[in-house]
Amino acid sequence: MFRMLRYLVVVLAERKLTVLRLCYRYTDMDPRRLEEDRYAIYAYNGMQPLLFGGTHWTVSLSAWLYDLEMIFHLCHIEANLQVSLASRCLIADLRLWWMTRGEWTLPERTWVHFRAIVMAHLGPILEEGAGESYRDPEIYRDM
Numbered sequence: 001m002f003r004m005l006r007y008l009v010v011v012l013a014e015r016k017l018t019v020l021r022l023c024y025r026y027t028d029m030d031p032r033r034l035e036e037d038r039y040a041i042y043a044y045n046g047m048q049p050l051l052f053g054g055t056h057w058t059v060s061l062s063a064w065l066y067d068l069e070m071i072f073h074l075c076h077i078e079a080n081l082q083v084s085l086a087s088r089c090l091i092a093d094l095r096l097w098w099m100t101r102g103e104w105t106l107p108e109r110t111w112v113h114f115r116a117i118v119m120a121h122l123g124p125i126l127e128e129g130a131g132e133s134y135r136d137p138e139i140y141r142d143m
Contacts, residue, residue, distance in 0.1 A: 043075040053092040061122050082111040
């Protein structure tokens with residue numbers, strides 16, 4: 001019960017931060033750029049990126065990062081959206097870690113910095129492996 005409540009608090013806090021970031025980001029943006037970003041996000045969601053939860057997943061961290069990089073390339077996702085989209089694929093304790101510690105340690109919101117921080121946090125732990133990755137149909141049903 002407590003774990004589920006903690007997860008719901010984390011999800012709500014993340015959604016609030018995402019909305020605030022998007023509001024700030026799009027206040028002075030060119031409408032064409034806004035439409036391009038909207039199309040890129042739609043294409044990204046259609047590719048159903050793997051969700052990643054940290055130490056109990058079999059997909060290796062490098063495979064998960066590679067999968068995201070390929071989707072970014074295929075969907076023409078601009079650098080300014082990559083960190084936000086990748087962080088939406090984090091689940092469970094890894095999402096909580098990202099929201100409370102990882103995100104605030106980024107010197108810049110770039111893919112290179114995101115990748116380095118996630119690798120530094122999880123790289124040594126995940127060398128051993130275990131678990132599974134999945135594509136959650138509930139998440140993609142309404143998109």
